Amino acid sequence: MASDQRGKAETLALRRQFIGSSCRLFFPGDPVKIIRGQGQYLYDEQGAEYLDCINNVAHVGHCHPLVVQAAHEQNQVLNTNSRYLHDHIVDYARKLSETLPEPLCVFYFLNSGSEANDLALRLARQYTGHQDVVVLDHAYHGHLSSLIDISPYKFRNLDGQKEWVHVAPLPDTYRGLYREDHPNPTEAYASDVERVINSARERGRKMAALFVESLPSVGGQIIPPKGYFPRVAEHIRRAGGVFVADEIQVGFGRVGEHFWAFQLQGEDFVPDIVTMGKPIGNGHPLACVATTQAVARAFEATGVEYFNTFGGSPVSCAVGLAVLEVLEKEQLQAHAAHVGSTLMGLLEQQKGKHPIIGDVRGAGLFIGVDLIKDEATRKPATEEANYLVSRMKENYILLSTDGPGQNILKFKPPMCFSFEDAHQVVAVLDAVLTEMEAILRSCATLRAKPQPALQESCL
Template sequence: MDVKEHMPKHDTLNLRKRHVGESCKLFFRSDPIKIVKAKGQYMYDETGVKYLDCMNNVAHVGHCDETVVNAATQQMAILNTNNRFLHDNLVLCAKRLTATLPEPLSVCYFVNSGSEANDLALRIARAYSMQYDVICLEQAYHGHLSSLIDISPYKYEVGKFPKKEWVHVAAIPDSYRGKYRGENSEEIGELYAKEVEELVKDAEAKGRKIGAFIAESAPSCGGQIIFPPGYLKKVYKCVRAAGGVCIADEVQVGFGRVGKHWWAFELQDVVPDIITVGKSMGNGHPVSAVVTTKEISMAFKDNGMEYFNTFGGNPVSCAAALSVMEVVERDGLSQHAAEVGDYTIALLNELKEKHPTIGDVRGIGLFIGVELVENRETREPATALAQHVITMLKENKILMSSDGPDRNVL
């Protein structure tokens, strides 16, 4: 593949060290890869070496997909402006997005990132419920805005920041490593749901009211967790009974990634009050959205504060998002994710039989986690081994990452 290097890699790295904040994450920091081009499932470094990309969660329909690129560039050549002008792309994008969702989810707000979407979802939820407190899950991550760090134990616990009084953290329904272990059954789901019920009771006993429950429909930073059957149905019922709103964070797991369904919340047979989408929505272009009901959206309108977003829902972003939805549907990518995911999980389970360091293989569609352990009985996390495997894969031109609280889940 023809690639052009604009400057030597060491110069790029030196400039980054000089001008980019040290806290900004860099993959493979001790020996980073300089990526200059990508196509489909492959990325290329400055020397033309090809890597299989198994870690990038934004190139949803493949890097530089022709349909997406053409839609965005053609619109850019005609017009790009803020969304306070009337434009077809915004309303067509809203129509197509809501067509993938169950009733009564029918009203969209367009923003630029998953963080913006989750922050706006909290504002909307509080405007409707008139209650402030939030229930989140252990190891949750919902974004980098201050409001979201507060409800992301994955972030604030690492930084050793205190939990805010209005935040209530429920046990993550991890049937492999969590508080209640066993098969991913309805019984396990009920035990974890009761944890949320107790949080609601404790909050009310202290005079606090739950305004929202927020969770990824399949927690990713928690270690690729699949909820036990019936978990969200019981939790949503409890939260709504307390006057709260249920938010499904689909930023990482939506748009057909789980296979068979467009949205991961459908795996639980529930309909959230608000969903947030992003990352894959623009195939790398910054576009995200909040979708809610007409009733909830009117409560947000009635609070008297007009909402606008300079770049959210601009014509180019909406053109990109429309084309992503077109490709997912046209090419049957959700069904493809289901088939390839089933095949991959079957092969990984075969490896599990051969390698005692594989403690658990879990997932659905192309949302898969392989948990490495030092000992299957104690389930001691094999963090160092996971990092070694990632390094070896990189040397073999396969890019993968780890996650979970112990960074031991591939």
């Protein structure tokens, strides 16, 4: 039976039979079966249309015709590994270089963001001759063993922290150590990184790299205070290490104001290594590491060849070029700035209306809405966030949560997300929050004076 003719229940049963249970679905209580996508929309087996607010992989839109055409046409001619001379890989590298600061001029192509960060770790260690890595708390850099080790989001639930990994506080000015009322959160958070480095060095450890997501996503859609990157880069470089900017979630114009999120920290700031994935190929398995000549030369000095079977293939590079073409032709970076500003403004209005919204933060089409139990403690409203996401899905809007408390609504839609979409999402969000507040009032009444008829309506 063709998959689009199979009922959702049968598909779910087959998945449970053959797919590892750790490969989790969105909306596990009532998963959505998606069989088609177009632009910012996804369609289920019944033809219902869902507005996708979270898919930053389909960067320029699901099944964008130019990207699909580029892959199809190149697939008909040649798809082989990158050890043959071919124009696409050099054209693509040159085009990417035009988006980056001049020192970042050497490229390695791979298949996934995890592979990119793994290679960045190798490059850093070879260049510095050191082993140790500094990361931010709650960071996630990939699913390879080497990256689980530098991802507190993962290793805290597994084997724990390795002796060569050093964790600095997440620069969260809403619920972190230094908040919006601090006179200089940039310097305070940067000084914490310096202390972590100095403490490690006192124990004889030597720094290879500081890995930072340019905008921490799993950590809760965090916007680091401006100037933080240049300051922590000074500290890691003084210790003999390099600065790695992980752009896998947020690169390629998503932040609107700039093409790369690290540029929000100041146009003069240049990382030593930048990693890319997810949006780079609009769903095609493509990733990249960009670095300096000095770092690349040190890597080459080992005499060990770097080879990636599928990285930089003619089809992958054709897709990458097409994504860049669409971004430019449809002016999606500017679009992200304008639509994102509108969405942020509408969400700020909701913050004034609904006390559960503690904070709205973001840049371009990377936005987080922090849901709280109460304003004084800022306790994460985890259950309420899960309920809200479920109700939004019932209204054909796909959202998800992130953050240590799983209470941050995250908005990372395809870049073609429109002004109309922004208004639609916020209108539904307002209605669901209003409904939810009524339920919470009923629950408060139930706790004060038990009424069995209300029991099932409580969150």
